[in-house]
Amino acid sequence: MKIAIIGAGNLGLSIAKGVLHSNGATTMYLTKRNLDEIKNFEKYGNVTVTSDNREAVKHSDILIFAVQPGHFQAILEQVKDLLTEKHVVISTITGFSISKMEETIGSDKYIIRSMPNTAISVSNSMTCICSNELGKKRIDLAKAIFNRMGHSLEIPEEQMQAATVICASGIAFWMRLIRATTQGAIQLGFDAKEAQELAMHTCNGAANLLIESGTHPEEEIDRVTTPKGCTIEGLNEMEHQGLSSSLIRGIVTSFEKISQIRKG
Numbered sequence: 001m002k003i004a005i006i007g008a009g010n011l012g013l014s015i016a017k018g019v020l021h022s023n024g025a026t027t028m029y030l031t032k033r034n035l036d037e038i039k040n041f042e043k044y045g046n047v048t049v050t051s052d053n054r055e056a057v058k059h060s061d062i063l064i065f066a067v068q069p070g071h072f073q074a075i076l077e078q079v080k081d082l083l084t085e086k087h088v089v090i091s092t093i094t095g096f097s098i099s100k101m102e103e104t105i106g107s108d109k110y111i112i113r114s115m116p117n118t119a120i121s122v123s124n125s126m127t128c129i130c131s132n133e134l135g136k137k138r139i140d141l142a143k144a145i146f147n148r149m150g151h152s153l154e155i156p157e158e159q160m161q162a163a164t165v166i167c168a169s170g171i172a173f174w175m176r177l178i179r180a181t182t183q184g185a186i187q188l189g190f191d192a193k194e195a196q197e198l199a200m201h202t203c204n205g206a207a208n209l210l211i212e213s214g215t216h217p218e219e220e221i222d223r224v225t226t227p228k229g230c231t232i233e234g235l236n237e238m239e240h241q242g243l244s245s246s247l248i249r250g251i252v253t254s255f256e257k258i259s260q261i262r263k264g
């Protein structure tokens, strides 16, 4: 597979690491204007680092765009005459619709819209995808690419904004919960490194328990909460302080902000 990542910033580089981590490409082009931060990727024999988006497009089949929303239109204009039937155009851009992409490059291109997260760098991204009409013919290919670097789910395009909050911003939300747990563990006497180790692996265990068993979180909570025990006492205090409510309100606020980014 010949992959180009146009816009090797926070997300683009995470994808690049995921591709390398999963041996997912025969060749990979990484582009950005200032190459200082990504020059070291050329130590991998099959990686080319360049500021020339057109060169990257010419030499690749799978084009993953990971630039800021405000830059995307101009970059599509820059490369559109090079796009052929060999190319699959995969956007990760927040709030940029498929129809807007079609207006620029045409509906006769394979277009996939995706929403990965930065855990793609360790092949653990939850990635939501959808496509244009023609892109349906390449959706299995896109799923295969993202499944090598985590787990993917095809969703209707209307849900892409919600997926952005839950999956992409979600990494930051979970990090904050892990950080808060770590601070609690330090207060209980663990040193900082051990405290984070306990928090991370317990978080991982909770998620894997649900993934492997298919159970509902409350069912697992019931197994932990001994009557009159310490778990229910702690959980109830967290809820009195608004744990679930503040998470839900934060998620909805993020969602409303994406609508503004879209309009902007």
Ligand SMILES: NC(=O)C1=CN([C@@H]2O[C@H](COP(=O)(O)OP(=O)(O)OC[C@H]3O[C@@H](n4cnc5c(N)ncnc54)[C@H](OP(=O)(O)O)[C@@H]3O)[C@@H](O)[C@H]2O)C=CC1
Residues within 6 Å of the ligand: 006, 007, 008, 009, 010, 011, 012, 031, 032, 033, 034, 035, 053, 066, 067, 068, 069, 071, 075, 092, 093, 094, 115, 116, 117, 118, 168, 169
């Ligand atoms: N960060 C995240 O977790 C997620 C981000 N997204 C989406 O991914 C996109 C990228 O986000 P993020 O990685 O955070 O942003 P960054 O700003 O970190 O990365 C964007 C990169 O694009 C490069 N760039 C700008 N102009 C060009 C150009 N003309 N040609 C090639 N590269 C260019 C910039 O580098 P330089 O200035 O050197 O060119 C920069 O490194 C956004 O649309 C965002 O909504 C989606 C899911 C998760």
Ligand SMILES: O=C(O)[C@@H]1CCC=N1
Residues within 6 Å of the ligand: 094, 164, 168, 169
């Ligand atoms: O914060 C943002 O706007 C982008 C989209 C999701 C993750 N980062």
